[in-house]
Amino acid sequence: MMLRLLLILAVTSLIQAAPNERFVEETSPSNVYRVVEGPLTWNDAKAKCEAMDCKLAQPKSVQANDALKALLVKGYYWLGITDLNHEGRFTYYTDDQDIVYDNWNAGVPNNGNGTEHCANVILHSTFNYSTWFTSNCSEVNEGGICECRTSGASGDPHMRTFDGRAYTFQGICWYTLFKDCTDKSRFDVTIMFEPREDSTPDQVRTRTIAFNVTVGNQYAIVNGLDVTTGSTGGKMTDAKVITIQQEDKNIKLHFTSKNTTFSFNWTLRLHALDVSYNGSFYKGKLCGLMGNADGDTRNDFQNPDRSIAKDVLEFGESWKVNDKKCF
Template sequence: MLSDTTGPFAECHSTVNPEVYQKTCMFDTCNCEKSEDCMCAALSSYVRACAAKGVLLTGWRSKSLKYTYNVNSCQPTCRSLSEPDVTCSIKFVPVDGCTCINGTYMDDSGKCVPASSCPCYYKGTPLSSGEVVHDNGVLVSHFSWLFCLSVCVPPMVYVDCGNLDSSSREMFQDTFSLSSLQYKTHCVSGCVCPDDQVLDGKGSCIAPEDCPCIHNGNSYSPGESIRVGCNNCTCRNRKWQCSEEPCLETCSVYGDGHYTTFDGKRFDFEGDCEYVLNYCGQQAMNQGTFRVITENIPCGTTGTTCSKSIKVFLGNYELVLNDGHSDVIQRTPGGKIPFQIRSMGIYLVVDTTVGLILMWDKKTSIFIKLSPSFQGHVCGLCGNYDGNGNNDFTTRSQSVVGSVLEFANSWKVSSSCPNANRTQDPCTANPYRKAWAQKQCSIITSEVFAKCHSQVEPNEYYQACVDDACACDTGGDCECFCTAVAAYAQACNELDICISWRTPSICPLFCDYYNPQGECEWHYKPCGAPCMKTCNNPSGKCLHEMRGCYPQCPKNKPYFDEETMTCVSNCDVVYNTTDGTGWCIVATCGPNGTLQRFFHRCPMSTSTTSPFSTTPSTTTSTGTSFVTLKSVFSCLVKKIFYSTKWIAQILALR
């Protein structure tokens, strides 16, 4: 009906394109339990979009004589007979729906009744037919519609608009809400707050400066802070006051080739080859060059592929992430390691010194974050990061194309790889898996993720989940499903909307595996844990928080050793200094006396011009602490010891 050029919707086709509404209608009707209700809702959304453009559509419903196609204000109510109903004077964009027939009025229960059956309202309270009340010696009955009865809880006071002069009536025109905005209406009789106070939304009166702030439907008291993206926001005087640090943008790849570029362009691509995911070949703000390669490996019999191997080229080093492990290859001698690798929850996180952060779930999900200094200086399947998603399909030859296949095939690493073609719909190829996939993936559109639905559109993630669950037909189907749901949870988490969706029966994480015998340090953190002090990051400062299994280290063992996965009292730190550009360097004494260096972003208050020591100490004229020299010497002694021991073992064998 929506696309029929001679049907009831044809008049609006030139004004509002029905294509998107038709797809939504098909999807909702096929997936909704009450399919007819969902179909009608989808059609109604198109009618309303047309009405907003001035095109009023009629004749597409044939159910009730009470149905109206162009309702543009509220219908008469019983309350409006006793006192002015200011909402009925407000006009809005015409909508279709059921209204009371002429001569009837809607009562408080939503029923349409004749005027004779309406109650009267005395100070805001309905009085049933024949009910009588006494107020200061005045008899008020069903026939007295000019008075209102209201019992106000202190400090609220009652205002009778009928007994106020025009100047006094103006005093009660301001209506306050929990937000920082005010709006004006006509005077309405009832309980109001005193002049110097406002309603808090819970029936109490508070001072305006004590009003909370709202974020994602939650209220926060004055002084409370939240994190929005990479910035901290504090509630002050009903408004959020936020820091203005430039935030890193994210490119994500997960499951059966589902991509979201830095500029928010979503697309699906499946190719059995290595592809350039992200590349910077220019000196962007003197940050340096890098290249991120992803290898697509088949994960189903239908031709579907999953990204399971990542290579990062940075300076003299190549980092290979594959099969849950990481390997570092030094391509040419010399140069310090320009990145730090650490575990955060279920993710392996790579922090680089050039402003590139890579997060890998050790399976099929990759999240790349870039600092704003790279805007417009990158290319590849993650797009050009210029703030415009419309030109993200830029090929290797710098041509902007409309075809996903043409764009993605141009970023093959090897020209000997065949071009990828469109694969068969997984659920069509494996129809026996479709019902299971839809049932499992419906968690994305369920109440579990309800508070995220208004912020992150769930339907695309749901469809991607169904496709992946149908496609993984060679084993690991639950893993494909869990990865798809986790991708939506991560998108919500990026907007500081934490969803605790894992259960013992749905994608559980067995954190108890890491607990020592008889202890209970490890717990699952659905929203990530506060940044921990680790041997690789003794400052305890992080740019992000990842969900997963985390230990609660006791006070006598405050550091987490990522090598042994245990809490320790100290990490044998040799020195802790900065490179002068905002990066902190931590050196620890590693196995066999080797000196291991780790890099992390310095706290904002940390000086970036001179070295510092983690332990108070006397320093030499060059700024190097005696404690540092002692630690270095200790590490050298260990190295000599292990070297001597190794030589002795060889001689013994001979």
């Protein structure tokens, strides 16, 4: 406990208070980490994460744990790891599976007289801290780290912008998912929704069935698991910029523009398209259903004329591609 106290004092004295929300992506583009500020008990942090359709973070690799440092917060934050179900055996709280990676501090876990059942991480980017400890679940920490799905469309469809704003939009046909909204647009990504079989006239529920990526004069159309690539001019004039990998009912696609790589993970079984990017050039320079990627969720619902939509329906329909035929 003395070591923990010394670490808290060092962190508290050498870094300023952090904003309430920050995001960082893992090296593998499967999750986004989000901070919820406290003070919070473990159950408080768990509830806050789940209210955002996320879960308490469960870093499963060195890269994932290192990514937490980029959150630029100080002190102790709860993780989604406990031994509440098995004394001395720490598991992920969502599925009770044994943890596959850990970064425990020396001598931890040590049972804490049988009272320390929840894991937390001490974070300090300057001093390279992302070390795990255990605490009584009822103790108050600075906050929690939430693990959220990457941006994109999933389900019927549930959407999440690049800045992490979740919403539901039941559009039909083609829409602009996101595009380069600089003066010289370099790429455009559209997505197609169709009504689900269980839709009714009174309640339309849609799903994602296809998406189209155009970069320069090259394009890729993914319709279910059918992939079509080509050139808008009929002749490929540039080096191949869109890379596609297919395995079973999953397609991975990525392209790079202005030193920024956009990655797509399409899972037909779930009709889910997860999208992430790595790079800073397009911060605040994107537009479409996934917002502008400027780090502020409050201005995500921008129409094509940059005005803020009054509701989700206005925002979604403003990005409909009217000159593109449905399948």
